[in-house]
Amino acid sequence: MQRMNDLRRIDLNLLVILDALLSEQHVTRAAERLHLSQPAVSHALARLRDLLGDPLLVRAGAGLIPTPRALELVAPLAEALAQVQAMLAPNAFEPATARRTFRLAMSDYGAAIVLPGLIRTLRQEAPGIDLQISHGSRESMLEGVINGDVDIAAGVFPEMPNELRSTPLFEEHYACLLDRNSLTADAALDLPTYLARPHVLLEMRGSGTLEIERALTALRERRRVAISLPHWSVAPALISGTDLILTVASRGLRDIDQQSLLVVPPPFLIPSFTFVLVWHKRRGADQALNWLNERIVQGRHH
Structure with a gap:
């Protein structure tokens, strides 16, 4: 009964706002990302601090830095939101009418290999899907997939954490x-x-x-x-x-x-080495992400 009472106090929107705050580490940027007012996000942060009994984010210069408790929440929060999104998604993904933004991490080498064919496919089959491309070291790309900041990483990853899944794109020399x-x-x-x-x-x-x-x-x-x-x-x-x-x-x-x-x-x-796509196992039920992975794999030789 106590667990049910605790759940009643939590608005799912608060978790979405917390995810944005932990990602942006800035109230104004989180508000812009969520299309909310800055006071609304500040009020939500105050409620979250009360619910969780922790400051969560503390001021540092012009931004905010997460507390140790907030850092512990990053991965489970991203996993919980992904599972809720998958649960509420329509049974069938329709590429032609879908509107979605995916975040991909890759080097400019990977972008040169993967993106030209993928973009042509998206414009023809799924014009409502947008991409945000980032790049970084191998370690930072995998970290982005783990904490939910990145949907798919493409690259060479000799060491793969257990919670991640991968599929080969091609062998390279x-x-x-x-x-x-x-x-x-x-x-x-x-x-x-x-x-x-x-x-x-x-x-x-x-x-x-x-x-x-x-x-x-x-x-x-x-x-x-x-x-x-x-x-x-x-x-x-x-x-x-x-x-x-x-x-x-x-x-x-x-x-x-x-x-x-x-x-x-x-x-x-x-x-030689294998160039692979990487995503989190918690995203296994995400039909849109699975579709995007398939399209990238199909275009690997182009």
Whole structure:
């Protein structure tokens, strides 16, 4: 009976507001996200503090920071709201009439591979579905899926937490990009040349290209990284007219200008890897998310 009395005190809208507050960590931004007034969100926060017996969010400068109790609530709150949404959703998902926003996390490499075909599919089959794309390190993308800030992450994730599910999109291997004039006509890219040249490293918030470094470490060799940057799109332009070498996933080099640039295999073994889609197991009943996953998988070779 006590449990029922406790439940009667909780308005589901309060949980939605708490989810927005924990995500935005700012009353005004949470109000804008929910299309509510700032006083309404402030009043809801006061009720939540009373119900849960905790400040939940405390002021820090211009924003708010969550208390330890609030941080404990992030994952179970996201799971509870997802289950309620799945329970209340119509029995059948209708792509042509659906209106929904999905949050996808991926690198700009992943975006270049996944998005062009996916966007064409959505415009033809589900024009009411919108996408919000974010990017970050592997760790931050998985964390976003776990805490509910991200619906789907696409990338390479050697370590997968138990609460997440994944499906492979494709197998990928590495290739090297060089200026065509930086090698003599009959020369090959051998290991001594590779090690003697300066390199461009694509690095996202400290994650680095670990597979390449591990392969070199196995040979007891190291390369000199002359430029480290987080932007995939600009990296090929840095190679033209220089002695630099860029070692990256091969699919990102499909549209390279073959007149001035040369794509060759690495002169040592770098294991291939699997590019996957990741979502939370609590979203298994979400028909719209399942449909979106299927469309991404179907377009993986495009």
